[in-house]
Amino acid sequence: MKERLPHNVYYQLRDYTIPLLVVAVCILLFSFFIVPQAQELFVLAGEEQTLRKRVSVLRANAIMLTQLSDERIDENFKLAVKALPAEKDFGAIIEALSLAASSANVALSDYEFSVGDLSTGSATVVGKPSLTIILNLTSDIEGTKRFLEKLAQTIPLSEVVSVEASARSATLTTQFYYKPYVQQQRKEFLLVEGFSKKDEELLKTLSSFLFSP
């Protein structure tokens, strides 16, 4: 009787074998196939969203760049570089000072550059790098004020940080700004903005400023 016991168990469980086997296979399939596939599907959904966004940005860039004329971009490029040069542009600064002085009807007696570092290291300056110039004007206070007004509307852009004026002459400490061009890898999928209304206004203002052609 004892020897026959395993046979009894076999006959008892025989009917359960197939259902259990099917469930086991299903569990295996679920764990090793369906769950990873589902996870991959979520990853794909994220990837799709990123790709969709990227394509829409690229398409917008392509449309915007196609619509803009080369002449307009070149013109604005030159104006922007004139207003804020990439380096210390002594020639442009002297011309700007002369233009402002002649427009204000005052005489520039002399000027002194505080050149600073000429090495390429200055190109990595952070913030707003500038070139300081100390100017001496032969003019009364009214003339000095006129000169300041004209200089504020002259490019390259400058800022007068101090004025010491008397009845016959004035000494001005002026900073001319520049911005080194930093070579950077432009990411293709970054949205290139066209000229906004604010940009258009700024460009219009800059083009109305005094500058040598």
Next chain:
Amino acid sequence: MRDEINLLRNLVRVAQPKKTLRLARLISIVSLFSVSLLSVGLFLLRLRSPITSLRSEETSVLSTLSVLSTKGNKMVFINDRLTTIDELIKRRTEPQVSMENLLKIVPSQVVLSKLKVEGMTVSLTASSPSLVSLEKLIANITDLLANKQLFKKVVIGGIAVDKRAAMYSLSLEGELL
């Protein structure tokens, strides 16, 4: 006779719990059905994914953009410059405006012999043959202070007399708003 040749005759047959078996079968069928359904569903979802078409679209737009890359780089450069220019114009001090406002309040008989504007401070020396004119200048400055215009604070340094030139001079320092 049949009982004699039945090899399994001595086995004790235990009554099968039919309910459990049915449940096991049901579970297996449901599992099989669910796994099949999920597999087909996942397959269909993967088929529906537009990634391939998006990739090809991206490639075509990128090829268009490669022709326009110079323009694009220039636009990025101009936008960057314009942002900085705008900041500089907004941030820069305008001593000419302070001078203009000061010159407006100087009475006709008063001459500004020295005027210094540095950052947010102004110092000036005004001369006049008449004390009344200097007093008018002080009154005008006081009005500006009272109306919170131009000056935040003004300190009068002193009034000096040059007997030889018959001139009075007033020196003062102010803090601009």
